[in-house]
Amino acid sequence: MTRLMLAFASALVLLWLVAGDSGAQVAPDKKPVPAPVRVWPPKDVEGRGRTVEEARAHALENATEMAIAYLRNQNPPIAAWRPDAAYVEKNLVDGPGRQGDKVQVPGVGDLGVLETWIVSFKTSPDWAAMTKLDQTEQRKLRSTERQTMTGRFLLGAVLLLGGGWGYIRLDEVTHRRFSRWLQIGGVALLASLLGVGWLLS
Helix, strand or coil: CHHHHHHHHHHHHHHHHHHCCCCCCCCHHHCCCCCCCCCCCCCCEEEEECCHHHHHHHHHHHHHHHHHHHHHCCCCCCCCCCCCHHHHHHHHECCCCEECCCEECCCCHHHHEEEEEEECECCCCCHHHHHHHHHHHHHHHHHHHHHHHHHHHHHHHHHHHHHHHHHHHHHHHCCCCCHHHHHHHHHHHHHHHHHHHHHHC
16 A cells, blocks of 8 residues: 555656656747737947947947847747847848947036947848747757756656655664654655645746
8 A cells, every 4th residue: 555655646746747847948838929020120229338339339239139129029039049249240230330429418528428329220131040040049948848857857766766765665674663654754755846846847
């Protein structure tokens, strides 16, 4: 009877380990509904800085953030892969940009004059290349999910085998005088593992 209870509890833990969501990516039935598609290209982006180089770097940083937001709101969305500033500069913005008018920061005097830089996006970026990069990133996420699930399964199997061996060994050493307490402790341990796993999933 005791071993039957342990086998049943072990099956429950292993079922949770296999079926539980590893958190590596959003489950298919939990994917958020895409926001309305934003028409490409985005508007021009401006950056500011104390020097022209600072303003240009700031403009490129702003352009990267805007490109990511627009790509996530396409249909289908490009969300798993995120372009960095180097990719945006090489593939998404149209040329190096242009210097804008200087901006006066109120209340600072001559020290408050900032340079500005404006960049524009290409009207027809390489959507196929970005889609391919996104699909590659999705495959990486799925691979990570599988590895996480395998690791959880192996960890659960080791814990269950170790716990079962420890229970049987203790029961034999104590000549089954504490079988009832060992059973209660084993069930409590399994329940704790299930609870912790549920909270972390």
